[in-house]
């Protein structure tokens with residue numbers, strides 16, 4: 037929504053909307069029959085190795101569609117998503133239980149330093165429940181609004197969510213925004229009230245809030261302490277009972293959605309895929325619906341939570357795929373991959389992210405332009421919510437105008453460039469986009485539109501060409517306890 041500049045309206049932003057062998061027993065594909073002694077030794081090693089060291093391939097065909105659950109953990113900032121993920125990884129034997137397991141899925145240096153999740157992370161957990169082996173694909177998501185694009189993309193690979201709410205803070209802005217993302221995607225929502233160990237925790241009040249705001253009966257809430265590991269089994273039980281298995285067909289031709297990617301300088305693009313139909317294995321010839329280019333699959337596997345190669349991935353499963361995509365432009369988030377000579381209707385993909393703040397980025401030394409260009413391209417594969425336009429400045433030389441979802445997003449992107457690509461840059465002061473309504477038919481013809489969007493202050497059109505400047509505002513909904521209504525109304529009228 038846009039409003040004429042200077043009308044005194046509020047211009048704030050609304051909340052936009054590793055495995056112990058025991059867990060794997062019975063999952064590995066049969067190896068050539070070893071001698072009895074060797075077999076015993078091998079089993080012992082199985083038990084000692086963590087999945088990070090495991091070289092055997094897991095037989096993914098053993099997980100029938102009915103025994104697969106794909107879910108995300110969503111919540112407001114700091115309500116305990118990553119801590120709950122740690123406990124789920126421990127309980128399923130995916131990582132060994134040690135005191136050092138703190139936000140294990142927050143793998144980036146920037147995440148560890150800031151103590152926040154900025155990238156959604158997938159982990160496949162193997163869980164034995166009442167004699168059945170389940171494959172639980174968990175995606176831990178960020179809580180901060182600036183990374184909400186990560187949440188919306190993650191949900192495309194899921195049938196349900198764990199909506200974590202802090203037992204002391206209760207429902208917060210991102211709880212609401214993330215709930216509606218899941219609700220609109222028609223996912224099963226399991227409310228989890230976390231931090232019940234806190235002195236000021238009031239889980240009963242939060243239960244009532246959840247019932248009132250989200251219309252979820254309070255008896256569906258699970259009260260846990262992710263920190264102490266209280267009631268975590270109940271969470272796993274609810275995932276199995278309340279989240280449906282994916283609706284997919286293994287006999288149909290392959291239809292795989294690329295929902296995230298990273299770039300490895302030796303292996304090229306590593307695409308995170310959710311299989312909606314069919315099967316994919318090493319050696320298959322696949323086609324990208326976006327580029328129509330053909331590739332040969334070099335490796336498929338699951339994230340456990342480190343990469344664990346498998347022979348195949350089957351419909352309903354979530355994993356990774358490497359197919360010799362060496363050029364960063366070939367990796368398109370939202371792309372559909374299908375088998376050569378077996379075309380399918382591409383999946384709808386994702387709505388592109390809408391940048392909220394723009395800033396110029398220039399190399400400190402112009403001789404570093406090409407290196408920085410390559411770094412920006414690789415990082416935007418992993419963070420597709422950043423928009424990039426070439427730009428130049430008389431003072432700073434050639435560079436780019438980048439669009440971010442917020443100021444924190446901009447800071448994190450800059451920090452990742454430094455830490456992951458050793459690139460130092462000059463960032464200009466961030467600005468929000470403006471619109472200008474052009475004043476004459478000649479100008480409208482020249483610009484080919486009546487209203488132009490300005491993301492770069494250097495391109496701000498002269499007053500004589502414009503009838504009105506518009507700046508972005510939001511239509512916000514304020515959810516507050518009754519007793520604050522009066523004061524909130526007063527504030528809104530100021």
Ligand SMILES: Nc1nc2c(ncn2[C@@H]2O[C@H](COP(=O)(O)OP(=O)(O)OP(=O)(O)O)[C@@H](O)[C@H]2O)c(=O)[nH]1
Nearest residue numbers: 113114115116117118119152153179231261262263
């Ligand atoms: N007392 C208590 N603290 C908890 C509990 N769960 C998480 N915490 C703490 O809450 C803080 C945030 O936990 P995280 O797991 O990083 O929260 P998050 O939701 O993943 O955070 P973001 O991804 O950055 O939004 C950390 O200091 C945790 O130790 C709990 O059950 N009890």
